[in-house]
Amino acid sequence: MAELKPTRDGFGEGLLELGRTNPNVVALSGDLEDSTRAIWFKQKYPERFFSVGIAEQDMVGTAAGLALMGKIPFACSFSEFVTGKALEQVRLAVCYQKLPVKIAGSHGGLSVGADGATAEALEELAHMRSLPNMTVLVPCDALEAKKATLAAAKHAGPVFLRLGRNAVPIITRLEDPFVIGEAKTLREGSDVSLIACGIMVAHALSAAALLAKEGIDARVINLHTLKPIDKSTILKAARETGALVTAEEHSVLGGLGSAVAEVVVQEHPVPMRFVGVMDRFGTSGDPGDLLKAFHLMPEDITQAARDVLRLKKNAVGSRL
Amino acid sequence: MRPDLTTLRRLAVEIRKTILQTIAKAGSGHPGGSLSMVELLIGLYWYTLRHDPNHPAWPERDVFLLSKGHGCPCLYTVLAYQGYFPKDELMTLRHYPTRLQGHPEKNSPPGVEIASGSLGQGLSMANGIALADRLDGRTRRIFCLLGDGEAQEGQVWEAAMTAHHHRLDRVCAIVDANGLQQNGPVKELKDLEPLPEKWRAFGWHAMEIDGHDLNQVMDAYDEAETITGKPQVVVARTVKGKGVSFMEHNPAWHGMAPKPDELERALKELDAQAV
Numbered sequence: 001m002a003e004l005k006p007t008r009d010g011f012g013e014g015l016l017e018l019g020r021t022n023p024n025v026v027a028l029s030g031d032l033e034d035s036t037r038a039i040w041f042k043q044k045y046p047e048r049f050f051s052v053g054i055a056e057q058d059m060v061g062t063a064a065g066l067a068l069m070g071k072i073p074f075a076c077s078f079s080e081f082v083t084g085k086a087l088e089q090v091r092l093a094v095c096y097q098k099l100p101v102k103i104a105g106s107h108g109g110l111s112v113g114a115d116g117a118t119a120e121a122l123e124e125l126a127h128m129r130s131l132p133n134m135t136v137l138v139p140c141d142a143l144e145a146k147k148a149t150l151a152a153a154k155h156a157g158p159v160f161l162r163l164g165r166n167a168v169p170i171i172t173r174l175e176d177p178f179v180i181g182e183a184k185t186l187r188e189g190s191d192v193s194l195i196a197c198g199i200m201v202a203h204a205l206s207a208a209a210l211l212a213k214e215g216i217d218a219r220v221i222n223l224h225t226l227k228p229i230d231k232s233t234i235l236k237a238a239r240e241t242g243a244l245v246t247a248e249e250h251s252v253l254g255g256l257g258s259a260v261a262e263v264v265v266q267e268h269p270v271p272m273r274f275v276g277v278m279d280r281f282g283t284s285g286d287p288g289d290l291l292k293a294f295h296l297m298p299e300d301i302t303q304a305a306r307d308v309l310r311l312k313k314n315a316v317g318s319r320l
Numbered sequence: 321m322r323p324d325l326t327t328l329r330r331l332a333v334e335i336r337k338t339i340l341q342t343i344a345k346a347g348s349g350h351p352g353g354s355l356s357m358v359e360l361l362i363g364l365y366w367y368t369l370r371h372d373p374n375h376p377a378w379p380e381r382d383v384f385l386l387s388k389g390h391g392c393p394c395l396y397t398v399l400a401y402q403g404y405f406p407k408d409e410l411m412t413l414r415h416y417p418t419r420l421q422g423h424p425e426k427n428s429p430p431g432v433e434i435a436s437g438s439l440g441q442g443l444s445m446a447n448g449i450a451l452a453d454r455l456d457g458r459t460r461r462i463f464c465l466l467g468d469g470e471a472q473e474g475q476v477w478e479a480a481m482t483a484h485h486h487r488l489d490r491v492c493a494i495v496d497a498n499g500l501q502q503n504g505p506v507k508e509l510k511d512l513e514p515l516p517e518k519w520r521a522f523g524w525h526a527m528e529i530d531g532h533d534l535n536q537v538m539d540a541y542d543e544a545e546t547i548t549g550k551p552q553v554v555v556a557r558t559v560k561g562k563g564v565s566f567m568e569h570n571p572a573w574h575g576m577a578p579k580p581d582e583l584e585r586a587l588k589e590l591d592a593q594a595v
Contacts, residue, residue: 026455050451050486058444058478065448068434069456073448089475092438093445097426 002169007198008106010142011163012037014149015074015104019045025153026066027074028052030059030081036106036163038076056086063101064093072100072153079105079162080121087127094158095131101159102152103128108138108162109249110277110294111199111287120282121162126254128160129227135159135180136226138248138256140201141170144224147178155180164249166287168199172222183230189219192305192312193237193244197223197256200247200275200296207247207301218305226256231263238268243312245273245304249296252276271311273304323366328534331366331401332358333594336563337587338397338410344583346414349422352573353467354394356498356531356558361398363537364463368545373403376430382460383449385434387442388467388496389423390575395432396420404431440473442466443493447479450488461545465494469501472510477522483551484523492544493524493553496531498560502574519553531556563590 018025019041026048033039033051042049050066052059056077063073075082082105083090094101105124112119128136135155139145145163152159176184186201187208196204201222208218219241221233238244244264246257257274264270277294291297335358343349361384365371369382386395393413400407405419409429412418419429423437434445446464453460466476483491497515499506506512519526525547529536537556544552560574561567564586578586 026451048455052478052482053485055475055478055482057440057475058447058482061441061444061475061479062448062451062482064434065445065450066452067448068445069449069452071452071455088438089441089444092435093441097435 002171004167004169005142006164006167007139007142007145008037008163008165010139010145011104011106011149011161012040014146015041016044018150018153019048022072022153024070025072025074026050027076028059028063029076030054030056032077035078036076036104038074038104056082057089060086060089060101060103061093064097064099067099067101072102074102074104076104076106078119078121079108079124080119083121083124083127083160091131095133098133098157100157103160104163105160106163107165109164109198110282110290110296111164111166111249112282113165113287113290114284116284117281122251122277122282123254125162125226125248125250125256126258129254129259133157134227137180137224138162138197138226139224140198140222141168141172143170143172143174144178148224151178151180162198164199169202171202171205181225181228181230183225183233184222185219185233186222187218187220189217190241191217191243192309193219193221193241194247194301194305195221195223195234195237195244195256195260196247197226198249200249203296203298204247204301206298207305210298210302211305216305216309223256223260226259229259229263234260234263235267238264238270242270243308244270245275245301245308247275247301250276251279253279271308271315273308275301275304322538325534328362328366330594332362333590335394335397335401337590339393340578340583340586342397342410342413343393343577344580345411346577348414348577349393350390350575351578352500352560352567352570353388353391353496353498355562355564355567356560357391357394357465357496358562359532359534359537360465360494360496360556361394363534363541365398365402367538368541370460373431376404380458380460383433383462385442385446385462385464386424387436387464388439388470389436391465391496392424395424399431405429439467439470440475443476443479444482446491447482447486447488450491451486453490459490462491463494464491465496468495468497468499468506468512468515471495471512480519480522480524487549488551489548491551492541493551495553495555496558497555498558500560500569500571500574502571504571516555519555523550525550525552526555527552528555528557531558532562563593565589
């Protein structure tokens with residue numbers, strides 16, 4: 001049984017390690033340091049932690065000011081609040097000015113659970129992805145989240161780091177390298193490619209196991225970096241498997257699926273299916289129930305795979 | 321030591337003329353709000369600011385942030401007159417390709433500290449600089465110029481709370497309170513008065529001055545320097561379009577370039593003020 005740990009914890013540990021190793025790293029919070037785990041940094045390095053209270057626009061602007069003077073600020077909040085309320089500040093103060101501000105957005109996706117729609121960020125990957133100079137990272141487990149946090153600090157420009165609330169299985173290994181922009185093929189396959197990020201990577205691996213029982217050989221790719229996107233791994237999958245399923249804990253509009261489609265459609269169009277939230281808001285509930293109700297389970301990925309294989313077959317058939 | 325007032329007044333006339341010439345050449349820009357902030361910037365760049373045009377990145381320099389980014393024709397003119405870049409580059413305002421963007425881009429050219437234009441953002445950045453300075457042991461001053469209309473943006477007050485909470489006494493805000501915004505008087509669109517009292521309620525040391533009286537401007541900057549433990553704000557009562565009779569108090573000149581005949585009339589009026 002894999003160890004369960006939230007990606008926000010991986011972030012918290014990464015930030016703490018940065019506090020120890022990099023004197024320029026500072027952190028800001030809008031009264032969510034406990035939830036985002038920035039509180040561990042706050043407790044150890046109080047002089048480098050700044051509270052701005054419940055004021056996300058101010059937090060991002062203040063982070064920009066710190067970055068102007070050589071600091072590497074992590075601005076921490078719920079993913080929805082910092083990307084939503086402060087989109088304009090992320091755009092101008094951070095991205096347009098190309099500053100090394102790292103936006104750590106916790107509680108991304110449905111697995112926020114009982115708090116409901118207002119806290120369940122389901123569009124923020126689309127928003128962050130659209131900003132020039134932004135790097136968008138969606139780690140799949142706590143180990144990867146810690147590595148992503150360390151990589152974010154090293155990266156010269158703006159970074160958005162999407163983290164989750166719930167304990168999820170650790171599916172990567174300590175020795176696996178993490179490089180921004182380099183997707184990981186976790187399982188080779190030739191019939192269909194399952195491209196996922198965040199918690200959906202584990203679901204994609206489960207889906208691949210289920211598909212194998214039906215004689216379908218699925219490739220599984222962890223696309224932890226939505227931007228800059230790993231075109232070559234995606235195109236290789238399109239060329240070699242001819243059918244793609246994307247899976248994200250996010251709207252099907254504008255996130256991982258769209259990012260992959262943008263690459264594929266222009267270079268090597270193949271049938272695709274998007275597993276994600278179907279353009280609706282979240283709701284309150286137990287995270288497990290919500291993932292089922294919103295069709296984000298391994299079974300939803302396997303069904304999408306069968307659908308896309310049917311399309312692939314038809315496409316091949318129509319060329320004969 | 322204060323510079324000679326007559327010299328500064330003549331300088332103000334020249335700066336106003338240049339501002340209008342650059343906007344007229346560009347065919348667009350914001351004359352009203354650029355003209356209202358002239359004395360406020362003269363007081364900074366010719367008196368208060370510790371800065372060096374030959375070393376725009378001097379780490380100990382006092383920092384000026386233009387939060388009301390549309391006033392950049394004034395900032396660019398001031399920087400050029402100070403020697404940050406050649407004066408003849410001023411006529412490239414808003415022309416592609418140019419360093420003189422319609423709303424400022426960071427370091428474009430050096431001397432421009434931040435990007436702005438989307439209102440309400442500068443004061444937060446000023447606070448961030450102040451927090452970094454505290455970590456690094458710098459005591460230089462940080463000035464941030466805002467518009468009064470701009471102070472309708474909630475982020476300004478978030479930043480005001482932050483500066484108070486963290487006792488950022490090296491931050492001095494300046495409000496170019498010309499009483500007008502794009503679609504009319506501030507009083508009619510969203511009244512901000514009593515403005516100095518609002519800042520005081522947020523824990524700031526607030527001063528209220530005639531923003532075109534250079535003595536009052538320099539006095540205020542001097543007074544701000546003496547305040548410890550709280551940030552300072554200079555609420556400068558100014559006239560939008562100051563210096564040109566048909567632009568003064570006229571919202572139409574918020575974002576409209578003068579046509580050639582209007583420019584000629586304006587320059588004549590300003591020349592008459594130079595004596």
